[in-house]
Amino acid sequence: MATIEDRLAVLEARLQAAEDQLAIIRLIASYAPAVDSGANHAAAALWVEDGVYDVGGLTRAVGRDGIAARIDLNQDLAARDRGYGHLLTTPRITLQGDAAEAVNYSFAFTRKERDDRWELDRASANHWRLARTPEGWRVVERFNRLMDGAPISRETVGRGVGP
Amino acid sequence: MATIEDRLAVLEARLQAAEDQLAIIRLIASYAPAVDSGANHAAAALWVEDGVYDVGGLTRAVGRDGIAARIDLNQDLAARDRGYGHLLTTPRITLQGDAAEAVNYSFAFTRKERDDRWELDRASANHWRLARTPEGWRVVERFNRLMDGAPISRETVGRGVGP
Amino acid sequence: MATIEDRLAVLEARLQAAEDQLAIIRLIASYAPAVDSGANHAAAALWVEDGVYDVGGLTRAVGRDGIAARIDLNQDLAARDRGYGHLLTTPRITLQGDAAEAVNYSFAFTRKERDDRWELDRASANHWRLARTPEGWRVVERFNRLMDGAPISRETVGRGVGP
Numbered sequence: 001m002a003t004i005e006d007r008l009a010v011l012e013a014r015l016q017a018a019e020d021q022l023a024i025i026r027l028i029a030s031y032a033p034a035v036d037s038g039a040n041h042a043a044a045a046l047w048v049e050d051g052v053y054d055v056g057g058l059t060r061a062v063g064r065d066g067i068a069a070r071i072d073l074n075q076d077l078a079a080r081d082r083g084y085g086h087l088l089t090t091p092r093i094t095l096q097g098d099a100a101e102a103v104n105y106s107f108a109f110t111r112k113e114r115d116d117r118w119e120l121d122r123a124s125a126n127h128w129r130l131a132r133t134p135e136g137w138r139v140v141e142r143f144n145r146l147m148d149g150a151p152i153s154r155e156t157v158g159r160g161v162g163p
Numbered sequence: 164m165a166t167i168e169d170r171l172a173v174l175e176a177r178l179q180a181a182e183d184q185l186a187i188i189r190l191i192a193s194y195a196p197a198v199d200s201g202a203n204h205a206a207a208a209l210w211v212e213d214g215v216y217d218v219g220g221l222t223r224a225v226g227r228d229g230i231a232a233r234i235d236l237n238q239d240l241a242a243r244d245r246g247y248g249h250l251l252t253t254p255r256i257t258l259q260g261d262a263a264e265a266v267n268y269s270f271a272f273t274r275k276e277r278d279d280r281w282e283l284d285r286a287s288a289n290h291w292r293l294a295r296t297p298e299g300w301r302v303v304e305r306f307n308r309l310m311d312g313a314p315i316s317r318e319t320v321g322r323g324v325g326p
Numbered sequence: 327m328a329t330i331e332d333r334l335a336v337l338e339a340r341l342q343a344a345e346d347q348l349a350i351i352r353l354i355a356s357y358a359p360a361v362d363s364g365a366n367h368a369a370a371a372l373w374v375e376d377g378v379y380d381v382g383g384l385t386r387a388v389g390r391d392g393i394a395a396r397i398d399l400n401q402d403l404a405a406r407d408r409g410y411g412h413l414l415t416t417p418r419i420t421l422q423g424d425a426a427e428a429v430n431y432s433f434a435f436t437r438k439e440r441d442d443r444w445e446l447d448r449a450s451a452n453h454w455r456l457a458r459t460p461e462g463w464r465v466v467e468r469f470n471r472l473m474d475g476a477p478i479s480r481e482t483v484g485r486g487v488g489p
Contacts, residue, residue, distance in 0.1 A: 007334050008170050014341055015177055021348050022184050029255040030324065033266045036288070036310065037321025085268055085286040085310040090253045090416045092355040103359045105411055107435075109270075109286050111311070118283035120444035123411040123435050125362070147362065147411040148437070158363025161356065171333050178340055185347050192418040193487065196429045199451070199473065200484025248431055248449040248473040253416045272433075272449050274474070281446035 017095055023137045024093050024100055024130055032086035032106075035071055044068035048131060052141040056124065057152070083111030083118065091128065094160050098132040099140075103159055106144070123147045125157035180258055186300045187256050187263055187293060195249035195269075198234055207231035211294060215304040219287065220315070246274030246281065254291065257323050261295040262303075266322055269307070286310045288320035343421055349463045350419050350426055350456055358412035358432075361397055370394035374457060378467040382450065383478070409437030409444065417454065420486050424458040425466075429485055432470070449473045451483035 002010075027046055034043035044067040047053065053061045053070060061070040087109065091102035108122045125147055129140040145156045165173075190209055197206035207230040210216065216224045216233060224233040250272065254265035271285045288310055292303040308319045328336075353372055360369035370393040373379065379387040379396060387396040413435065417428035434448045451473055455466040471482045 004167060004330060004334065007338070008167065008174070011174055011334070011337055011341060012170070014345065015174060015181065018181050018341065018344050018348055019177065021352075022181055025253060026184075026255055029253050029267070032252070032268065033255060033288075033320045034324045037317045037324055039321055039324050042324050083286060083309065083311045085270075085288075087250075087252055087268060087270065087413075089358070089413055090351060090355050092352055092359060104355070105358065105413060107411075107413065109283060111286075118286060120283070120435060120446070123409060123437075123444060125359075125411075146409065148409045154363045157359045158365055161360045161363055161365050161368050167330060171330065171337070174337055175333070178337060178344065181344050182340065185344055188416060189347075189418055192416050192430070195415070195431065196418060196451075196483045197487045200480045200487055202484055202487050205487050246449060246472065246474045248433075248451075250413075250415055250431060250433065272446060274449075281449060283446070 020095055020100065020132070020137065021093050024102060025090065027130070027137050027139070028088060028091050028102065028104065028128065032088050035074065036084065036086055038075060040068045040071040040075065043071050047139040047142075048133060051139050052143075053139075054141065054143045056122075056144055056146050082113055082116070083109075085109050088126075092160070100130040100132075100137070101160055102128040102130065103157060103161075104128070105147070105157070125153050127156050127159045183258055183263065183295070183300065184256050187265060188253065190293070190300050190302070191251060191254050191265065191267065191291065195251050198237065199247065199249055201238055203231045203234040203238065206234050210302040210305075211296060214302050216302075217304065217306045219285075219307055219309050245276055245279070246272075248272050251289075255323070263293040263295075263300070264323060265289075265291040265293065266320060266324075267291070268310070268320070288316050290319050290322045346421055346426065346458070346463065347419050350428060351416065353456070353463050353465070354414060354417050354428065354430065354454065358414050361400065362410065362412055366394045366397035369397050373465040373468075374459060377465050379465075380467065380469045382448075382470055382472050408439055408442070409435075411435050414452075418486070426456040426458075426463070427486055428454040428456065429483060429487075430454070431473070431483070451479050453482050453485045 044064040053067045061067045087107040089105045091104040093102045104126050106124045110121050111118045124144050127143045131140050145153045147153050207227040216230045224230045250270040252268045254267040256265045267289050269287045274281045287307050290306045294303050308316045310316050370390040379393045387393045413433040415431045417430040419428045430452050432450045436447050437444045450470050453469045456463050457466050471479045473479050
């Protein structure tokens with residue numbers, strides 16, 4: 001028969017795991033609003049200080065300043081269009097104590113000056129490594145690859161899938 | 164050393180916050196199925212009785228009947244097309260006791276008679292104000308703006324972003 | 327006045343319900359990464375052994391092997407294109423003890439050889455029946471229909487909507 005102490009300890013550990021998942025869902029759901037509102041430094045603050053954003057194999061931004069600069073570039077590109085929006089899907093999260101990993105997709109839509117129509121410009125796979133810090137969960141590395149059928153894309157989205 | 168009473172009170176408060184987030188995720192995930200199934204009154208019931216749906220700066224529907232009527236209009240427009248669907252992203256939720264706010268995106272897709280192809284018609288930013296009611300969490304105001312690069316769009320999606 | 331025993335029992339039941347929702351969110355968020363990485367057997371393992379995947383009224387795959395074979399077919403079709411990705415939205419979950427149901431949308435995007443542009447190929451409604459098993463939550467039946475304006479589409483996405 002479990003004692004009250006045992007039951008409290010189990011509840012505290014289980015609740016921590018539920019809270020961790022909700023915090024990571026919220027962290028990743030914060031990226032698109034930060035970027036699309038032009039708050040590139042707020043977006044970069046989702047990472048740990050020396051975090052990494054590996055963007056499509058083209059850029060490997062390191063540190064919050066580097067990540068904010070990389071996001072600025074995206075903003076400039078988006079500004080050429082008449083509309084834009086990022087869509088990030090709910091991550092599949094795997095907790096490992098004070099670390100975690102997550103996999104999701106990101107989609108970038110823009111509205112073209114050509115014909116006023118919205119188009120999907122990029123569909124990407126993302127593998128996120130995360131860490132619990134004194135300020136809460138933060139991104140250690142976001143590894144992003146276009147879903148272009150290349151082996152690395154399949155491998156990225158498939159990380160952690162399976163038994 | 165925390166007493167059993169202390170630990171129970173902390174667990175109850177933390178669990179309430181986790182449940183609140185899940186309830187709000189579920190509430191917002193209920194919008195698209197309600198609208199796309201034609202249940203406009205069920206969709207309007209996601210709001211409080213005197214709730215507001217400010218749609219793209221064009222309409223400011225007030226009260227459940229007004230919101231249901233506004234949604235009917237959307238249904239009529241969708242019926243002209245051969246396919247349709249709403250996509251709402253997972254909200255970024257900020258709890259404030261019995262109130263909450265959330266930011267997310269909504270996308271409206273339709274399939275065109277012209278060429279049988281699906282197109283993204285609208286990408287919008289949404290800022291939701293929510294309240295805990297005796298029936299559960301409900302929407303107080305959904306403030307919706309097209310992601311068309313206008314300052315109000317950036318401001319809407321950016322609400323609550325940052326420190 | 328609730329006893330400590332009472333409060334522990336209530337906390338345990340409430341936490342179980344929160345964990346169930348997070349587990350189902352994670353289960354459904356596992357589908358797209360499994361399929362898009364080519365892990366069709368891992369995708370099929372999201373179902374119970376004798377699970378059903380009713381795909382758009384065209385195929386009714388029964389059992390994990392049947393589901394894996396059906397997914398293989400999808401992979402072959404996707405391989406003809408230069409890019410692809412599945413997008414599943416956050417489900418609206420209704421718990422019923424050791425069973426649950428959920429409604430969400432799935433979108434399939436591909437990049438066309440014709441003009442190198444991404445297109446939305448399919449937007450579908452999904453109704454999921456789920457069960458708690460010794461290995462965790464699994465899919466009993468995924469009932470999928472194109473959002474093509476047909477009554478069955480509206481009915482599928484509307485399941486569980488309303489009072």
